Amino acid sequence: xxxxxxxxxxxxxxxxxxxxxxxxxxxxxxxxxxxxxNDLTISGMFSGSSSCTPLPPFAAGTFQxxxxxxxxxxPVTFLFTLSPNCVCNPxxxxxxxQSSCPVPPNASCPTTNQSLDLVLGCGIVAVTVVSDASxxxxxxxLMPPPGFLFGSQAVALHPCATPPFPxxxxxxxxxxTV
Numbered sequence: 001x002x003x004x005x006x007x008x009x010x011x012x013x014x015x016x017x018x019x020x021x022x023x024x025x026x027x028x029x030x031x032x033x034x035x036x037x038n039d040l041t042i043s044g045m046f047s048g049s050s051s052c053t054p055l056p057p058f059a060a061g062t063f064q065x066x067x068x069x070x071x072x073x074x075p076v077t078f079l080f081t082l083s084p085n086c087v088c089n090p091x092x093x094x095x096x097x098q099s100s101c102p103v104p105p106n107a108s109c110p111t112t113n114q115s116l117d118l119v120l121g122c123g124i125v126a127v128t129v130v131s132d133a134s135x136x137x138x139x140x141x142l143m144p145p146p147g148f149l150f151g152s153q154a155v156a157l158h159p160c161a162t163p164p165f166p167x168x169x170x171x172x173x174x175x176x177t178v
Contacts, residue, residue, distance in 0.1 A: 031115050031153075033171040034103050035136060039069040040154050040170035049151075050172040051117040052088040058177040060146040068137040068170055072158040077128045077136035077155045079118060086122035087151035087174035091115050101160040101168060114165070118151045119170035131156070149176045 031052045033039035041047050042055065043064050058064050068076045081087060085175070095114035103113040118124065131137040139155070144150070153172035159167050 009125075011155050012177065017118050029168050031113065031117060031171050033069075035069040036099075037070060037158055038154075038168035038170045040152070040173070041067050041069070042152070042173060045080060046173070047073050047170075049171055051090045051115070052174065053171070054177060057175055057176045058143045060143050060148070060177040061142045062142055062143050066139050066141050066152065066153045066154075068087055068131070068156055070131050070135050070137060070168070071158050071160075072130050072131055072133050072135045072176065074096055074135075074137075074159070075128055075157045076131055077126050078137075078139055079151075079153050079155065080125045080127075081122050082149035083122035084149040086119035087149055088117055088172050091117055091121050092117050095165050095169070098161050098168060100162055101158065101166065114169050116153065116169060118153050143177045146178055147176075149174060151175070162163055 001049050028126055031038070031046040033048055035078055037049060046053055046066040061088065070076060093116040095116070098114055101113070105111065105113045127139055129137050129139060151172060152175055156168050156170070157166060158168045
């Protein structure tokens with residue numbers, strides 16, 4: 001592994017978070033997951049869904065797999081909000097359309113296919129991993145106590161994405177526990 005690859009894996013998550021923080025705010029769109037590009041699933045469910053698709057509650061104290069289907073060997077940053085007021089807001093921060101990636105625009109916001117659908121005001125916890133040779137980035141998340149609500153979305157540095165924001169956002173979910 002070259003020094004450039006090592007540095008890109010260290011610096012990339014911070015660059016992504018900075019870009020997400022500095023992007024212009026607006027409303028009117030959500031993100032749709034596409035397997036092989038930007039598809040976030042929880043426990044293998046909801047592949048190809050759009051942001052804020054209702055999820056069933058998950059059992060507190062259990063581990064649930066969060067996976068992103070993307071390109072092989074790319075950094076993926078999983079984002080989590082820890083406040084029930086900041087879980088899922090379609091079109092919270094739209095980004096320029098990534099026309100070179102086959103990700104469809106959301107029906108409610110046809111101008112772009114990229115949107116940060118979490119609310120940043122409550123703070124975000126980020127965990128970065130690298131997708132494996134089959135393009136799967138995976139983390140196991142311990143579900144918090146009953147009645148907890150949190151948001152989740154991910155960011156993949158997919159090769160089809162172009163500057164000034166060379167990443168793809170996944171769909172986001174509001175996750176609750178029972």
